[in-house]
Amino acid sequence: MREVNITQTLSQNKDFLKKLRKESGQNPGQCFQCMKCTGGCPFQFTMDYPPSQIMRMLQDGLVDQVLNSFTIWTCATCSTCTTRCPRDIDIAKLMDTLRVIAYHRGIAGKGRNMRVFHTTFMNSVKNNGRLYEIGLALGINLGTGNLMQDTDVGLPMFMKGKISILPHKIKGLNEIKKLYDYARKIGE
Amino acid sequence: MKVAYYPGCSLSGSAKELDISIKAISGPLGMELIEVPDWNCCGASSAHSTGHFLSFALPARNILKAESTGCQEFTAPCPACYVRTFLAQKQFNEEPEMKQHLENALGQKFGPSSIGIKNVIEVFMDKFTQNFVKKPLKGLRVVNYYGCALVKPPKIFRFFDDPENPKSLDKLMETCGAESIEWPYKTECCSASLCFTNQDATFKACRDILQVARDAGAHAIVVACTLCQSNLDMRQSQVNKKYRTNFNIPVIYFTQLMGLAMGIPADRLGLDKLFVDPKPLLRSLNLI
Numbered sequence: 246m247r248e249v250n251i252t253q254t255l256s257q258n259k260d261f262l263k264k265l266r267k268e269s270g271q272n273p274g275q276c277f278q279c280m281k282c283t284g285g286c287p288f289q290f291t292m293d294y295p296p297s298q299i300m301r302m303l304q305d306g307l308v309d310q311v312l313n314s315f316t317i318w319t320c321a322t323c324s325t326c327t328t329r330c331p332r333d334i335d336i337a338k339l340m341d342t343l344r345v346i347a348y349h350r351g352i353a354g355k356g357r358n359m360r361v362f363h364t365t366f367m368n369s370v371k372n373n374g375r376l377y378e379i380g381l382a383l384g385i386n387l388g389t390g391n392l393m394q395d396t397d398v399g400l401p402m403f404m405k406g407k408i409s410i411l412p413h414k415i416k417g418l419n420e421i422k423k424l425y426d427y428a429r430k431i432g433e
Numbered sequence: 434m435k436v437a438y439y440p441g442c443s444l445s446g447s448a449k450e451l452d453i454s455i456k457a458i459s460g461p462l463g464m465e466l467i468e469v470p471d472w473n474c475c476g477a478s479s480a481h482s483t484g485h486f487l488s489f490a491l492p493a494r495n496i497l498k499a500e501s502t503g504c505q506e507f508t509a510p511c512p513a514c515y516v517r518t519f520l521a522q523k524q525f526n527e528e529p530e531m532k533q534h535l536e537n538a539l540g541q542k543f544g545p546s547s548i549g550i551k552n553v554i555e556v557f558m559d560k561f562t563q564n565f566v567k568k569p570l571k572g573l574r575v576v577n578y579y580g581c582a583l584v585k586p587p588k589i590f591r592f593f594d595d596p597e598n599p600k601s602l603d604k605l606m607e608t609c610g611a612e613s614i615e616w617p618y619k620t621e622c623c624s625a626s627l628c629f630t631n632q633d634a635t636f637k638a639c640r641d642i643l644q645v646a647r648d649a650g651a652h653a654i655v656v657a658c659t660l661c662q663s664n665l666d667m668r669q670s671q672v673n674k675k676y677r678t679n680f681n682i683p684v685i686y687f688t689q690l691m692g693l694a695m696g697i698p699a700d701r702l703g704l705d706k707l708f709v710d711p712k713p714l715l716r717s718l719n720l721i
Contacts, residue, residue, distance in 0.1 A: 268485070287622045291634045319631050322478060323581035323622035327588070328596050335586065344482045358630040359482075366479035370491070374473040376442035385629050394632070398667050405706050407447050416471045417494075420539060424490045427538035433484035 254306030261308050269342035275332040276300035282326035282336050292316040293355070296326050296336055303339075317343045318356030349433070361388035371425050374415030379408055436556065437499040437507040437548065438466035441514040441659075442474050447667075448659035450703030451510055454688035455553065457701050462560045469499045469507070477513035478626045489531050490538065492521035500548050510553040511659045512582035519550045520589070552583065554601050554657055555593045557691070561608060567696030569610025572718040576614050576651040577602035577687075578642065580661040581622040596620065602655055602687055609694035616649040618642050625660030628668070639665055640672050643680045652714055653683040655690060662686060666708045683711035693720060 255262075266272055276297070283295035293315045294302065302311050311317070317340055326336040344356075353360050365384035369377045382399070386392050402408045415421070436459075444452040459466050472495050481488035495518060499507045509515040524531045525546050536542055579599045587596040594601045599620065603613040624631075624638035642665060646654050656662045666684040673680055685707065692702040699721045704711055715721040 287638060288624065288627070288634050290637070291631060319627060319634065321581075321622050321624055321626045321634075322481075324586040325581065325620075325622065327586035333588065335589070337586065341481055345484055348483050362630045363479040363483050367476075367483055367487070370474045370476065370480075375445075376474045378442070378446045382629070389630075394629070397671065401708065402447065402667070405708075407449055407706065409446060413445070415473055417473070420494060421473055421491075423538050423540075424487060424494070427534065428484055428486045428490070431486060431534065433486050 249305060249307065251305050254308075256306075258306040258308040262303065262306065265303070265339070265342060265346070268345075269335070269339050271335050271339045271342075273300050273303040273334065273339065275334050276304065277332060279331060281329045281331065285325040285329050287323060287325065288319055288321055291319050296320075296340075299340075299343075300334075300336070311343060312347045312350065312352055313354050315355035316340075317347060318359040320344075345433075358385075358389045361385055364388075369412075371421065372414075373412040374418050374421050375413055377412035379410065380412060434463060434506075435465045435467055435502075435504045437469050437502050437504040439469045439472055439475075439495055439499065439507060439509040439514060439518070441472075441509055441511045443511055443659040443663075447663050448511070450706040451659060451662070451686050451688060453701070453703035453706075454686055454692050455510060457697050458557075458688055458692045458695060461695060461697075462557065462565065464556070464560070467502050467504055469495055470501065472498060475509075475514045475517045477517045481517070486531075486534055488517065489521050489524050490535050492518040493525055493535055496522055496525065496546055496548065496550075497543065500546060504548065506549045506551055506556065508551050508553050508556050510657075512552065512580065512657065513660065515550070515552045516582055522546050522548075522550055523589075552593070552657075554583070554605070554687070557688070558593070558601055558605065561605060561691065563608060566609060566694045568694055568720070570606075570690060570694050570718075570720055571610050573611040573690075573715075573720065574614055574650060574652045575606055575611050575655045575690075576616045576646045576649050577606060577619065577655045578646070578661060578665070579620050580656070580658040581620055582660075583657060584620055602657060605687055605691065606655055609690055611655075611690065611694075614649050614651055616645060616651070618645045623661045623664045625658075625664045628660075628664055635664065635668065636672050636675050639668055640676050640678065643669065643672065643678075643682060646682060647680065651682070652718075653685050653711060655687050656684055657687055669709055681709060683707060683709045683714055685711055
């Protein structure tokens, strides 16, 4: 592994780490590397860095690597880590916050599919007030280029009456618009 | 007793049978469900991945609508909706800054929120006793699968059950007369939030859960979560294809089995909407 000058990385990323602590309400500095989070994480096998290593990287100020990791996108927010952490760190909440920050910085990388998913999802809710399941599935397939994904279950779902062809629009769409406009106004 | 009912997006689509079966059993159990007027999506799980305000404001709007019904309790069957709504109420009452943002956005002032946010298991758990069981589910051996969102993380939510070894569904199923088998995957995550974006992870998680359920000797998997259900049921054929397995395990909502035990006819419980047909199993045990 390459050498890292921690004094340097920490001073360079001081403001970011402060913002992360404030937004998440969590202090990664509390982690003492017991690795219970990693041991219990059901998706560690698909991550580039296990959760305990993300904690250590934050302690060392390796912010760019963390924000560019696949881990923050493929965390399923199941909160097994949070439940078991003996230092009471809400690790899932930290992952959430990191994902929000990466999302707003436009960092996609290995989490490209997840970006497409979240953007399509939020647009669907903005336009209808509720999630339009077919629209979401189509939007994801077009956005990711995986055109055939889940086409095998589409027809059976339709036959079972589990898919509505048209979206349901709620009456209070103007209120939803106000909420979205406000989110943009405060920089989210 | 009147309860504000928030079906959430999946109950009008991919989880219709949960909606159907909840409506079928709530009347006999003495509950009147009042649908939250003009409800919106709670935003799970994208709102909290893309920002803080909307992940709070979307469920907060639903809480305000629910309060307007005059009900004392609010229930959301989908655990993701439940968790987001519970958290939003906590922020509404405890984080003045967040509430201020909401008031600014909607141009209105709001008082504190007092409606009790409950999961649907919690609501039924209190009311369902042996007296309601007309047709015990004798001979049915099940594993109860809670998934992750229902019971975690316990330090933030005041959950009604143990986060590592929950028992509420087990007890409900025993009351129904079924046999609940102990198994180690009660709360293992099924990866539903990744089912569109990282399917390799999803298929592996589902394969593991199905395999452990089969090894435990279960006839069926009992679920409460809409996302777990569609993942384990609808995607069972995809798992079989990918791993060359031959799983054929019905994945049934606890409310459907409660309905059967209460003597409600199978055709009023949405059993035909499940992908893995539970009828041959139920017929072989003379339960339908």
